[in-house]
Amino acid sequence: MSSPDTLRIPTELLPRDGRFGSGPSKIRDAQIAALVADAPTYLGTSHRQATVRNKVGEVRDGLRALFGLPDGYEVLLGNGGATCFWDAATFHLIERKSQHLTFGEFSAKFASAAKDAPHLEDPEVISADAGSHPYALAHEDIDLYALTHNETSTGVMMPIERPAGASGLVAVDATSAAGGLMVDPTQFDVYYFAPQKSFASDGGLWLAVCSPAAVERIESLAASSRWTPAFFDLKVALDNSRLNQTYNTPGLATIHLLASQIAWMNDNGGLAFSAGRSTRSAEILYAWAEASEFATPFVTNPAHRSHVVGTIDFAEGVDASVIAKVLRANGVVDTDPYRKLGRNQLRIAMFPSVDSEDVAALCASINWIVGNL
Numbered sequence: 001m002s003s004p005d006t007l008r009i010p011t012e013l014l015p016r017d018g019r020f021g022s023g024p025s026k027i028r029d030a031q032i033a034a035l036v037a038d039a040p041t042y043l044g045t046s047h048r049q050a051t052v053r054n055k056v057g058e059v060r061d062g063l064r065a066l067f068g069l070p071d072g073y074e075v076l077l078g079n080g081g082a083t084c085f086w087d088a089a090t091f092h093l094i095e096r097k098s099q100h101l102t103f104g105e106f107s108a109k110f111a112s113a114a115k116d117a118p119h120l121e122d123p124e125v126i127s128a129d130a131g132s133h134p135y136a137l138a139h140e141d142i143d144l145y146a147l148t149h150n151e152t153s154t155g156v157m158m159p160i161e162r163p164a165g166a167s168g169l170v171a172v173d174a175t176s177a178a179g180g181l182m183v184d185p186t187q188f189d190v191y192y193f194a195p196q197k198s199f200a201s202d203g204g205l206w207l208a209v210c211s212p213a214a215v216e217r218i219e220s221l222a223a224s225s226r227w228t229p230a231f232f233d234l235k236v237a238l239d240n241s242r243l244n245q246t247y248n249t250p251g252l253a254t255i256h257l258l259a260s261q262i263a264w265m266n267d268n269g270g271l272a273f274s275a276g277r278s279t280r281s282a283e284i285l286y287a288w289a290e291a292s293e294f295a296t297p298f299v300t301n302p303a304h305r306s307h308v309v310g311t312i313d314f315a316e317g318v319d320a321s322v323i324a325k326v327l328r329a330n331g332v333v334d335t336d337p338y339r340k341l342g343r344n345q346l347r348i349a350m351f352p353s354v355d356s357e358d359v360a361a362l363c364a365s366i367n368w369i370v371g372n373l
């Protein structure tokens with residue numbers, strides 16, 4: 001028996017890049033090199049001038065191409081990350097009552113933001129146990145359906161489809177899904193995310209792809225008597241975004257890294273390319289776990305198993321937290337499960353930047369650790 005602190009995984013087994021975190025996530029070396037090359041004329045310059053505004057324009061046009069947006073769809077952005085966007089949505093996207101599909105930490109947070117907003121009716125919440133996902137049900141009194149493309153806390157993905165017969169807006173939290181999972185833009189009105197996951201940048205920004213119906217909703221609520229703090233005012237964000245700006249100062253490095261990642265996706269074949277990389281990694285991870293004597297995919301329905309964030313349970317007697325600790329001591333980081341799920345589990349991000357060979361190497365490294373503990 002060896003102590004976890006001294007176990008050295010053979011170098012030839014180790015992934016070449018040890019970053020498997022679900023956000024912040026791996027940033028490719030080429031993105032950093034591009035930022036360094038542009039730094040003297042880009043970093044430390046005004047976000048109201050052409051250099052930075054053109055970069056924001058690249059992000060907006062790049063997302064338009066990546067998602068194949070129909071005419072009239074617009075890309076909005078602002079500061080504060082996806083969590084901030086939930087609060088903004090309670091002011092300028094939900095008219096009276098929303099329906100939320102909750103199946104983990106993130107989806108539940110938006111539901112509670114809507115419940116706490118004094119100017120809204122209590123939302124309808126449809127829940128499913130961790131490890132599965134619920135289904136939306138169209139109701140006449142619902143003006144916004146809140147879906148989550150990928151529940152990052154549990155590793156469950158769900159297909160994005162308008163609920164049959166629904167007249168309300170469909171707003172999708174795509175924070176960990178966007179860029180790593182396929183999506184049809186005609187099936188949503190708002191597809192929002194932050195860039196520290198599949199888009200391999202830093203946090204603190206939100207982006208929202210909005211359909212014409214969503215833009216109309218923003219404009220009508222902004223013109224209504226509802227009081228809204230300027231920071232959560234989506235009309236302010238819309239007006240600034242149209243000028244390739246944000247309401248207040250954004251992180252310039254974040255925008256640059258994001259623009260590089262979107263260009264990399266588009267230059268290599270678009271969403272089919274980037275989602276394809278995640279799909280290949282997921283095939284490797286789940287096939288390994290299914291064949292393993294001590295590991296099993298946490299999500300029982302194979303169709304619900306996320307291609308971007310994999311959750312793997314470990315058998316009694318194999319302590320996942322010790323495995324994560326040994327991995328970390330060997331430079332393979334952030335494989336710990338979502339803290340509140342409280343399972344004997346590892347959570348492994350397989351965003352497009354992660355090389356599938358590194359996922360295979362991670363599986364081999366885990367086998368080695370279990371064999372040598």
Ligand SMILES: *Cc1c(COP(=O)(O)O)cnc(C)c1O
Binds near residue numbers: 080175204
């Ligand atoms: C990470 C994540 C969030 C939170 O993003 P922040 O930018 O930290 O606010 C929200 N929803 C999902 C699905 C996430 O994965």
